[in-house]
Amino acid sequence: MNRKKILLDVDEVICFSGFLEAVNEFLDTNYTIDDFTDYYIDEVAIPKERLDEFNQLVASRNAYKNPIMLPDAIKTIERLNSYYDIFICTSCVNPFDPLESGETMKKKFLFLMEYLPFINPNNYIFTSSKGLIKGDIIIDDRLPNLDTDIETKILFPSYHNKDISEIELEEKGIIRAGYNWRTGWKEVEKILIKK
Template sequence: MNANDEKPRLIIDMDEVLADTLHKFLFLYNRDYGIRMDIHQEPGKELHENLPEHLNGQWEIYAHQKGFFRDIPPMPGAIEIVKALQARYHVYIVSAAIEFRNSLEDKLDWLAEHFPFIPWTNIAFTGDKIIAADIMIDDRIKNLAHFPGRKLLFSSPHNLLITGYERVNNWQEVAKLLL
């Protein structure tokens, strides 16, 4: 908790935490290559590692396209629960958006549409997530590994084999832990 404030700071990641990025990728792979939307995703592997080898680099092409991040569906329950979390926490959205240049505007517009109650002052687009806070919710251990506060690993197929972190499988589990 902050010495200057009664509310703890909560950092929330966007992709695969607030935004169902996997759904967007699957939609595009289905549209362009006929890959089934319910393709088996082997635990511990990235989506592209579960696809035919000739499609290995396609995910990067998609992610670099203008508009890719603009129409991703929100994760079920994310909007309502994040809104409720604001009563107990200073909520910050922190996303590694610098890697995909076109994602900056898309992600800002996406947040304005789905999370208009998060002020722009509480949004950070970064490379490394070196933000001071009390709690972080993220799907990537590279972001959680050196974070000094409480770490909540949001489940995604790529991280299902990882242990040693407090895990949340969905937004209802986040609500039970933090509200």
């Protein structure tokens, strides 16, 4: 029997990388992820005249060295792996520093190997054009990435997508996995694993 394929995002779905940590260190602030509503935190928090300096700091670090893992992510993904074929489908290009993107991809690859050892590395897809990839289910925190003809589209709750209306999601055939990233994986499990 052919198992259904899940396309699974990484950032803000499996973990928060060390990006916010870098913002706080750079600005000497104590922001939390819930202080933001825009996806690109640096565009909001970092003064434009200091963006190059900030990008140099980010490039010098491994954002995936000490990630904040979202509650129940690993446990639920491992359980889903028993029922579905999981493909990691994640962006690898930093639009603010494309030249550093190869190094970022390597760091993300090693993060996946360490934290999700039960997923075959041949199932890693690094792309910013997720709409080109085919699967049966897609789980992502960004609405543009769910603009696809995939049958089951799940919006993972995050700080930047709380204000998307139910009407908009319904029109696009998207299921919301709750409103709180702290409980998002419990909601995903309810949607995808029938008791």
